[in-house]
Amino acid sequence: xxxxxxxxxxxxxxxxxxxxxxxxxxxxxxxxxxxxxxxxxxxxxxxxxxxxxxxxxxxxxxxxxxxxxxxxxxxxxxxxxxxxxxxxxxxxxxxxxxxxxxxxxxxxxxxxxxxxxxxxxxxxxxxxxxxxxxxxxxxxxxxxxxxxxxxxxxxxxxxxxxxxxxxxxxxxxxxxxxxxxxxxxxxxxxxxxxxxxxxxxxxxxxxxxxxxxxxxxxxxxxxxxxxxxxxxxxxxxxxxxxxxxxxxxxxxxxxxxxxxxxxxxxxxxxxxxxxxxxxxxxxxxxxxxxxxxxxxxxxxxxxxxxxxxxxxxxxxxxxxxxxxxxxxxxxxxxxxxxxxxxxxxxxxxxxxxxxxxxxxxxxxxxxxxxxxxxxxxxxxxxxxxxxxxxxxxxxxxxxxxxxxxxxxxxxxxxxxxxxxxxxxxxxxxxxxxxxxxxxxxxxxxxxxxxxxxxxxxxxxxxxxxxxxxxxxxxxxxxxxxxxxxxxxxxxxxxxxxxxxxxxxxxxxxxxxxxxxxxxxxxxxxxxxxxxxxxx
Amino acid sequence: xxxxxxxxxxxxxxxxxxxxxxxxxxxxxxxxxxxxxxxxxxxxxxxxxxxxxxxxxxxxxxxxxxxxxxxxxxxxxxxxxxxxxxxxxxxxxxxxxxxxxxxxxxxxxxxxxxxxxxxxxxxxxxxxxxxxxxxxxxxxxxxxxxxxxxxxxxxxxxxxxxxxxxxxxxxxxxxxxxxxxxxxxxxxxxxxxxxxxxxxxxxxxxxxxxxxxxxxxxxxxxxxxxxxxxxxxxxxxxxxxxxxxxxxxxxxxxxxxxxxxxxxxxxxxxxxxxxxxxxxxxxxxxxxxxxxxxxxxxxxxxxxxxxxxxxxxxxxxxxxxxxxxxxxxxxxxxxxxxxxxxxxxxxxxxxxxxxxxxxxxxxxxxxxxxxxxxxxxxxxxxxxxxxxxxxxxxxxxxxxxxxxxxxxxxxxxxxxxxxxxxxxx
Numbered sequence: 040x041x042x043x044x045x046x047x048x049x050x051x052x053x054x055x056x057x058x059x060x061x062x063x064x065x066x067x068x069x070x071x072x073x074x075x076x077x078x079x080x081x082x083x084x085x086x087x088x089x090x091x092x093x094x095x096x097x098x099x100x101x102x103x104x105x106x107x108x109x110x111x112x113x114x115x116x117x118x119x120x121x122x123x124x125x126x127x128x129x130x131x132x133x134x135x136x137x138x139x140x141x142x143x144x145x146x147x148x149x150x151x152x153x154x155x156x157x158x159x160x161x162x163x164x165x166x167x168x169x170x171x172x173x174x175x176x177x178x179x180x181x182x183x184x185x186x187x188x189x190x191x192x193x194x195x196x197x198x199x200x201x202x203x204x205x206x207x208x209x210x211x212x213x214x215x216x217x218x219x220x221x222x223x224x225x226x227x228x229x230x231x232x233x234x235x236x237x238x239x240x241x242x243x244x245x246x247x248x249x250x251x252x253x254x255x256x257x258x259x260x261x262x263x264x265x266x267x268x269x270x271x272x273x274x275x276x277x278x279x280x281x282x283x284x285x286x287x288x289x290x291x292x293x294x295x296x297x298x299x300x301x302x303x304x305x306x307x308x309x310x311x312x313x314x315x316x317x318x319x320x321x322x323x324x325x326x327x328x329x330x331x332x333x334x335x336x337x338x339x340x341x342x343x344x345x346x347x348x349x350x351x352x353x354x355x356x357x358x359x360x361x362x363x364x365x366x367x368x369x370x371x372x373x374x375x376x377x378x379x380x381x382x383x384x385x386x387x388x389x390x391x392x393x394x395x396x397x398x399x400x401x402x403x404x405x406x407x408x409x410x411x412x413x414x415x416x417x418x419x420x421x422x423x424x425x426x427x428x429x430x431x432x433x434x435x436x437x438x439x440x441x442x443x444x445x446x447x448x449x450x451x452x453x454x455x456x457x458x459x460x461x462x463x464x465x466x467x468x469x470x471x472x473x474x475x476x477x478x479x480x481x482x483x484x485x486x487x488x489x490x491x492x493x494x495x496x497x498x499x500x501x502x503x504x505x506x507x508x509x510x511x512x513x514x515x516x517x518x519x520x521x522x523x524x525x526x527x528x529x530x531x532x533x534x535x536x537x538x539x540x541x542x543x544x545x546x547x548x549x550x551x552x553x554x555x556x557x558x559x560x561x562x563x564x565x566x567x568x569x570x571x572x573x574x
Numbered sequence: 575x576x577x578x579x580x581x582x583x584x585x586x587x588x589x590x591x592x593x594x595x596x597x598x599x600x601x602x603x604x605x606x607x608x609x610x611x612x613x614x615x616x617x618x619x620x621x622x623x624x625x626x627x628x629x630x631x632x633x634x635x636x637x638x639x640x641x642x643x644x645x646x647x648x649x650x651x652x653x654x655x656x657x658x659x660x661x662x663x664x665x666x667x668x669x670x671x672x673x674x675x676x677x678x679x680x681x682x683x684x685x686x687x688x689x690x691x692x693x694x695x696x697x698x699x700x701x702x703x704x705x706x707x708x709x710x711x712x713x714x715x716x717x718x719x720x721x722x723x724x725x726x727x728x729x730x731x732x733x734x735x736x737x738x739x740x741x742x743x744x745x746x747x748x749x750x751x752x753x754x755x756x757x758x759x760x761x762x763x764x765x766x767x768x769x770x771x772x773x774x775x776x777x778x779x780x781x782x783x784x785x786x787x788x789x790x791x792x793x794x795x796x797x798x799x800x801x802x803x804x805x806x807x808x809x810x811x812x813x814x815x816x817x818x819x820x821x822x823x824x825x826x827x828x829x830x831x832x833x834x835x836x837x838x839x840x841x842x843x844x845x846x847x848x849x850x851x852x853x854x855x856x857x858x859x860x861x862x863x864x865x866x867x868x869x870x871x872x873x874x875x876x877x878x879x880x881x882x883x884x885x886x887x888x889x890x891x892x893x894x895x896x897x898x899x900x901x902x903x904x905x906x907x908x909x910x911x912x913x914x915x916x917x918x919x920x921x922x923x924x925x926x927x928x929x930x931x932x933x934x935x936x937x938x939x940x941x942x943x944x945x946x947x948x949x950x951x952x953x954x955x956x957x958x959x960x961x962x963x964x965x966x967x968x969x970x971x972x973x974x975x976x977x978x979x980x981x982x983x984x985x986x987x988x989x990x991x992x993x994x995x996x997x998x999x
Binding site: 044046048049050051079082083084108112113114115116117119120121122123124126127128129130132133134136137163165166167168169170173177178179180181182184185186187189196198200201202205227228230231235236238240242281282 | 592594639694702870874880978983
């Protein structure tokens with residue numbers, strides 16, 4: 040095993056999360072560590088070839104496992120604004136002189152030289168002599184230069200305090216002999232990770248360490264890792280930013296989950312929709328619609344893509360239409376994602392996702408990705424922001440993300456295996472079950488049974504098994520979810536019968552892997568169910 | 575046995591990653607006494623108790639313990655540099671220091687002596703300026719008795735191209751920059767200027783912190799009422815205020831009230847009258863069981879610095895300088911701010927240890943006197959290429975504010991005194 044141990048010498052890790060400047064990163068991302076190794080590689084002008092080879096080899100070894108304190112064992116410092124004195128207050132004298140000196144050197148003819156010399160002398164005088172007509176700006180600048188009154192700029196220093204001050208990156212490699220010495224030398228030169236105040240001790244360790252976090256596509260934690268070509272990418276990027284300009288670390292996201300003694304077998308029951316193949320859009324600005332507007336948003340998303348595509352043929356798996364009408368096979372679902380299920384959930388839509396069917400043919404998938412790219416290119420703002428609007432929906436601005444910090448936008452939140460699911464948005468029933476609100480004895484009860492049967496059929500359709508029990512309700516069953524009456528009629532098109540919508544608490548015999556999208560409106564955000572803990 | 579220069583050299587060259595020091599402190603008034611940590615700006619709407627402080631949870635003994643930041647990394651670095659400044663002023667150590675004196679005007683004289691300029695600013699040095707030797711204040715000052723701006727002088731130009739690959743020039747001009755970090759981001763090379771990460775990190779954290787409340791009030795001995803009279807700005811420069819509208823400074827024919835906005839014309843604007851009692855819970859101090867002081871000097875970071883010659887000796891000097899800074903600051907006590915005086919707990923004064931590559935630690939012994947000797951011995955061992963030119967307490971270069979800068983500073987102080995300066999309030 041290749042084990043690299045890092046000790047936080049000051050007991051703290053100060054590194055800002057890559058997607059949230061107000062939060063500290065934890066666990067430490069392997070990609071960040073690789074960057075520290077690359078920085079150590081370039082300590083000397085003449086890069087050691089053996090060390091370079093070692094890093095080229097390391098980037099091929101895949102995502103490492105980690106041995107690290109979990110979030111529950113980590114303390115965090117409140118992120119407060121700190122005002123640090125700036126250094127760019129200046130009267131500018133020396134800059135002006137330097138420019139004048141350059142002009143003098145550039146002057147070719149004796150006349151030009153004389154002129155440049157005079158200009159230089161003038162600038163030199165002005166830089167130091169008292170200015171007869173002082174501007175207010177100059178006075179303020181002079182005042183701001185003095186240490187006590189120096190202008191200050193806000194910065195934040197997010198800090199994490201793990202219980203165990205050491206952590207390790209682990210790769211299952213048996214023979215690292217050609218690169219061992221070079222890796223050791225590089226590790227010796229890794230003196231910090233993250234902010235310069237996170238001084239570290241870094242070393243190769245012998246012997247096997249037990250991992251606590253392993254790469255796992257079902258995992259909850261997303262860390263940035265490196266792949267082949269990273270060293271080259273970093274070196275080329277450095278030529279542009281030179282260690283000074285703002286830059287984003289090139290990396291790919293990798294899901295991690297807790298290492299457990301025995302591998303949990305994947306539940307055999309899966310949804311027709313893919314649990315991970317989602318194209319995510321996060322809300323960045325604009326209106327804050329609640330889940331009740333989900334169908335409007337879903338329609339707007341679909342319209343946007345169709346509009347960008349033009350009038351050419353779209354396969355049924357994307358449009359939902361075959362030659363003679365709606366298709367039977369599963370197609371792409373347009374799913375706005377609400378914030379529900381938490382103590383403070385307010386049901387607001389945090390973004391939306393294109394949820395692809397599990398068995399989407401390759402070419403169709405390619406087409407969809409190209410369509411999304413085309414949409415971004417043609418309709419996106421310079422920052423990549425897209426707008427969804429239409430009908431009565433106020434503009435909703437989104438941006439495509441690979442990974443989001445918002446819990447509602449994590450595919451695993453909706454797709455993890457569970458035996459129990461509760462609706463975040465109501466299910467639109469295929470058949471009218473009858474009057475659920477009837478006062479007459481028996482009518483409401485009969486309607487309830489019909490509704491339960493309908494939902495059971497829907498489950499059979501989407502995941503292939505029937506639930507053992509279904510409880511239905513018109514009122515929401517999850518914090519943040521809304522009453523069915525808040526939702527606009529579905530399908531809401533003239534000539535089409537509005538469906539009855541209902542919330543449900545669905546219990547299966549065995550865990551089922553989501554996402555669970557049920558009912559007539561499942562391709563447009565209705566019938567979105569959240570996996571919850573068993574009773 | 576106290577650490578000596580040769581032993582430190584061994585550590586610097588060998589397999590020691592860092593030297594770490596830990597101390598346990600308590601409030602001077604004893605455990606359970608209230609102290610005032612550094613405050614941060616908070617929204618007025620935020621009335622959460624202790625919101626102004628930087629609380630954190632630490633895992634101690636398997637449990638979550640509420641702690642509070644008592645002195646930050648940056649603040650500790652400033653204190654350590656001030657401690658070095660004091661030692662240098664007392665001529666106990668040789669250290670390249672560039673100074674600029676703002677107490678007297680560079681050229682104007684009055685009654686045979688130089689006129690006062692900004693005595694409260696006094697002398698600023700490469701140890702005390704916010705950005706060390708790259709500070710804007712030094713940059714906009716002149717080499718003494720010359721017309722040359724500092725960064726255009728030989729010394730000022732020498733370190734422009736310093737980098738981790740060759741830190742020699744910066745070592746000879748400002749070695750503390752290599753210990754505490756430097757980014758010459760506004761020099762000739764702009765953002766690409768010399769950038770060095772810190773090698774010394776020190777922080778003090780209070781353990782088991784609970785926020786408290788603070789009261790404030792004032793009883794006026796003269797018992798002047800809130801609306802006793804309307805006061806105006808005095809036209810006579812020596813007086814500040816007058817109750818007589820005829821003697822007031824006028825604007826557009828109307829007398830100007832003293833003070834501004836809500837306080838205009840009231841006795842409270844000139845600091846008379848009572849202040850009603852109030853209770854402040856947002857910044858009302860904290861009680862702590864104890865405070866942990868952790869300081870780490872990374873020898874591995876010093877080893878990454880390249881020198882044209884004398885690399886080992888230079889790194890030994892930097893290590894000794896770091897240790898000296900820590901012990902000098904320690905010996906001055908932890909009087910961090912008003913109502914925040916910490917003292918070492920009995921038996922828990924600062925202990926140093928060397929941290930080896932494999933994580934093992936070895937205790938080290940060093941007190942202030944030994945640290946001074948250690949530093950001086952290391953400096954004496956520097957080969958000619960990296961030697962410090964000046965004697966103990968002698969500045970590498972003395973700067974004065976340019977006449978232009980002096981004039982502007984005087985004008986800004988005049989404005990401040992007249993109360994029109996936005997910086998006040």
